[in-house]
Amino acid sequence: MPLIEQIFCVTTGQSGGEGYDVVHSEELDKDVLSVEDVDTLLLCQLTENENLTEPFAYLNACFKRCQQQKRVNKGQLSDSLQATFQEVDRLVIGYGLVAFQIENFCIHGNIINYIRQIVKNVDIYSDFISQLIQRANLEGTLPDFVESFFPNLVKYLTKELQYFDLNDSQTYNAVLTIYEIFLSYKCVASTFTKISSFFAKFDCKPSEFEKTTLLGPILTLSPLNPNVALRNYGENLERTPQQKKVIHESLQAEHKVIVDRLFFIVDRLLRGSLESRNDLLSYFAQIVNKNHLRRGDHANQSKLASNAFMTNISVILIKFSQPFLDVSYKKLDKIDVNYFNNLNFFIDLSGETRINSDFEEADEFYDKNRKSDDCKPNFISDCFFLSFTYLHYGIGGTLLYDEKITPQIKRIKQEIDRIKGISQSQELFASFASMRIQQMEKSLKITQGIKDAIQGFFSNKSLQLEVFDFICGASTFLIRVIDPEHQYPFQPINLPLIPDQVGVENVDNADYLRAHAPIPFKYYPEYIVEGPVNYSVYISQYTSSPVFRNPRLQSFVEFSTMILRCPELVSNPHLKGKLVQLMSIGAMPLADDSPGFMMDIFENNELVRNNLLYAFLDFYVIVEKTGSSSQFYDKFNSRYSISIVLEQLYHRIPLYREQLVWQSKNNSDFFVRFVARMLNDLTFLLDEGLSNLAEVHNIQIELENRSRGLTQVREEDEKELRSKLASAERQAKSSIGLADKSITLFELYTRDIPGAFVTPEIVDRLAGMLDHNLESLVGKKCGELKVRDPQQYSFNPKELLRSLTTVYIHLSDEHEFIAAVARDGRSFRKELFERAVHILARKTGLVSDVFCHKLLKFAENAEQERLLEEEEDSSYGDVPEEFLDPLMYTIMKDPVTLPTSKVNIDRSTIKAHLLSDSTDPFNRMPLKLEQVIPNETLKQRIIDYKREKKTAK
Template structure:
């Protein structure tokens, strides 16, 4: 039986000319003579000690049998051999199944060895494995085969191989090919999720899923894998950005190919096989993210959590799953259930999730009362959408947070390495110790810098990031739909505001009212549905390849941002709104060629945006005063800086917004005055802080220079403490001056077109005092203290600041109340300061025109005359009773009112000005609203009578 000899590669004839292995066995000889295939195979598999690779042998027998069939096809002998070939196929495939079910069935049986052979020669095994799958399907043992095969494959990938990652393309391509081949059979795909290692154990830790579940190793195939990052980036820390970009492009192409193949496996095959397998895949992803909420924690231990590679890959896959129902047509948007969180069985664990605008107790009561029936289960589209939002926050969101944290780590490592190098050079006794330390720290730097570069490559992958942002745009539209009381958006436009504006009441002090009127069910949504899209969009905007730039769907996100900012009842977290305005400021800033920012066209042409954005910014500018955190005093400046950038661009480039601003100042005066008061508060503080810090920088720089020249110290600090103080003062000066510059720009613009808003009784005196004080700082006797080395690094341009200050004087010069307010400023007003300002601006630097100078000097003269007149009037009123004097301003009251709790009498303009900054009684700190004060008509009449008596007779 030459055919049997050839197929089974064995002979009992020592003189066989074909060079086949010679085996001395009576059983084998009988089997070959009788053509007993079963006995022959049993001998080979169970008794032949020289057969070291039994599964490879079976695969070879199968392939040789197929080859014999092809060679004999069409020959007369083919028909007679057909039954033999069928018997060989039946037995070889049957024993192949047995070999993968009973490890010790074969004499040298070893599942791990089988997998190793298959992975290394995958193309050689696919035909045989396909037959095993089909046979197992017929025999009803398919799940047993999958159980053994994929459990063994998982063990091989995680315990046998040193690494399984993108560095070994041959191995990972072979493994993916195996998965693809298996799930290409629909019966396999239908039950694949029933394999015991598909899910993690109940007590599986957050960082164990990628090592203990079947899909885990595949889902870690990413450039973000530390081994991949180190090999591709970390070996050479001196690479140029251009060289890094070449590596980026190579890894991006490879990663995209992997993601596409994983998508085919998980979406096309597993999800499409059966509803059960689709549900199980979602359950698996949910199981992972539910145990990884700490990825967004400030002090999370990364080693105890799932890796960035793993979580980011799942995020990308889910985003691809969501694409069909979030396309620009939005035809399937209504398939996403707005009441999704009312379902009994949710994939997502919400037990510790902060809500958009409700507390835990209120949310739980709502869901308990409105739970859907057990048989009313959410559809796949809803499950997929909300799970994707969860991964956007904890998956990609955790990765970008890690990126933000790793940057200062690299900086500290480099500084420490430099310090140790200098120490070892100067002190021989530490040289050997330092060398050991350096070696370890330089290794850490390689790894950390490699991961940082890998993160940069990942987030600059425009094709993948574009898909992420497309999802965010679709999600933005859906979230507006949830907010819409009728849930009809975008088919029908949403009308804003949703509730009447609380003019005269600070929204931050009206939290209970806003929470009570927040829309249902949006108020009970977990906060991450809003936070995830905002965090990602702000983070990705820093990349030149950002998908936000010139994106045709960007208007969807800007509309969502507008709705959130315009309706204070929607989101209670001011930090999220702060991030939104920061992102919108990026879109408003002019481009490098001074053309409008990339969002400006949307700001101008989108009706939902242009009808609501200005009010939203003005309102948030005011209410961001109180963020609820311990650092709220400084938090507000960052948000207001961003808003100032946007307001400046809107005012200068889009006439519609200028008209809206003027309208607000005239028709919504109380609202607008609050905004101006906040601007004034900030500018007063920032200029004072900035100029004080510059004076400190000036003094410290002189001290440092003197010591460098060998002069004796004039201060007590040692060298290290001195430089530390200088660095601190420089940081404070740069921050305060930079922030003040934007506020000053708004003052200069707005005081020109809407001067009346700056001369109201509650504003004008404080404004005059601020301007006079800073004019004195810039041109007064101590102005030399502001001279520092390289003032530009502190965003300090004293000439430009002086021009801006004096421009505000000129813009308001025709208003009698402003002139009087400047004249009343006994602390800083001095006519000579204006004369010095003119000399500097006109004669020294030629920054202003003659007309400008004449107006400024004329204003100073008017204020001087008013000052003299008021001083004479004060002499007449010098004996006024103390009860006639305002207790805070010490001036005679014009419109006295009585405060309801402290019973103190105070001028209406004074308490009104106080309430613009602080909604409490200044004498007992009890809550106070302006409408609660009581006019004191009797006291007002007595004051009027006193004034009449003191008026000189004509």
């Protein structure tokens, strides 16, 4: 068979062999076809041959046969034969380009069909496509070819395929190969972003980017895709943890390969040209700027970009950021600390909360310090800050989504159980119930499948390690921004950045702190801190968390310590609360009771060691006011976390114990504020917890009596009673659990620094709290605290009694405390201590004889003091009202006049009040202790009155 006929599978005879077409053309009516006939031959085949149903496949086959003939004739290539092959290649490749440039050029072909063939058999087409690219580039038609190819590829993936995801590995691998082939050519990469559908239209909806843009479909290839999640997890909700682990690991391995390939594709675009680099970053920015609602409380997920799409972009950007955040920090100074002063950055900051400034102040700063128009950010800065933005809205949006669907799964399960219960008792309802249950079980499969997929994604240690490494490197950069000299880590930074204001509570000092916050850090968007914090707290729940035992963890701990130590840095107490939560996880002992994974850093890192204790004590006070409607309850969780850290520091690192003692002696105002907050919390939590336990007890008795047919005592029906029982149980468990850590700190600190607990502004409230709770635990109504399964509420009454009485013993040598207990006319009774000794020693054996002796001796001393106080009080007779403290109704010792209300009050009383509330208690006007006016005249009159009464007696 002649060469041309072999390559093109044609014959000019009456009939051809198998697979050969008979050419019907007067121009080709020859015995043997020559190279001069190839153009006519191809045109005839492509535009007239009714039997040629796959013209592009035909061209590819011709190209491959030509290459085969080259190899066969390699040793005997004459100039004539070589010219023939070159001409055949030229025409075949040329018509291949024409097929993509002119729609319906071929009689039985269109571009979508060609795309379909290529996707199904990419390995067969790869060489031909490469030649098409090179030819188009030489001819100057490359933009037209790429413009024709990729929009149709995206159309095929999103319109013709039902799904394009990990469930069809053959298709997605082929598509990724196509992108890799094209973009491996710099001539394509440099102009790729100029294709009409590279960018979305201006009015593109947030959820449409992944369906309408050139990179959209491939960037959604992830285990987080709902269809992939349903197929791998949702079809069998009864899988064991081990079975799920196997699925996790399989998908993680597959996803790693995909991310690496996506990284290659994006990398080629970044390296294509300066223009393609800027276009790509602009594309990523456009996506995230339209998806800020992913972190919204009431976002409609269906109207936003998918978790799969956003997390893939997040991970890719973080991979690009790694080289300039490595441990050498050689490129750290390439990141522009004044990035947001540029006119040309990509990120939309409108509506973004700032770290410690308002919008108006931030805008004014940027307007005054705006860089010139021709000053553009470098790639490193653009990539770094885009990565930060995606960490918050991309990965962070996925975290929030997981938090939302977790209770949703619980509600679906409860609803299924409820409907099943009704259908069993009501036959007429059964048919409807069956349909409803089917719908809900399908919804449960999808939702649970997505939940499992998210768990699989975040349990991927290697991928999450990359994210956390970025956070650690970014933490070092942010310390550099905060550093007034911007020289960290190459020069150390000293804390605090501004002097602590002695005697002033930072909780009421927001304006001063904002005015002294570092620039430009204060004007950064808040998500610069929030994104890393949210991620780190979330990922810490996984046993494979990259936070644990990470060699770069100290960078993050240093940054966290700075935020807590310097209240001017971050104004949002909720962010600080999350940091404290994470650090408490790092402080908690491990399973073998060895120190928590952050304890080594707490002990050995100089910056942390010198500032952590003060930071925690200060934030314990500051968190009193979070600014939200739930601020009263918000503080308890943060203080619980702080208490965990303080307890571990006190037990395991002697240096921190020394620091605490030093603070109590040399910074007494600061420390007393801390103790006052501890006392406030413990007073409320114990009162709340024990009151709710009493309610649980009463409702349990009532329900039990009703089940026996006894007369009901309460008015509520059973449904209402059970609702109240559930509420009381929740509150009891929460309050008792939170109080447990506070009482532990009281035990520790009263032992070693008792003097801090007997100051005039503290001691009476402390004594009253202890006496009241002692009465609750051993008094006449203690039986009301007996509930079924007390462990369910973290309630151990005997251990709580031991803790309370331990505090009495630790303070038993302090006369001020003895006197305060004696003055407590509401709850103090000597017999309560006798009852406590009976329970602790004789019933439980929790304490020693020495302990009991000390406790009884204390009670005896307090009783004697009470009798002396009564005798002294009786000697004063009917005291004039102007001598009495208006809040405590005791004779004032050091009266002062309040500047706005003009009320006279004892200094210790107003000082105690100001520890919790910085206002005048009589008119709610702002008040500081230094503003009160000593009333020496009244003080002298009281002294004279006492002297007269004693003399008269």
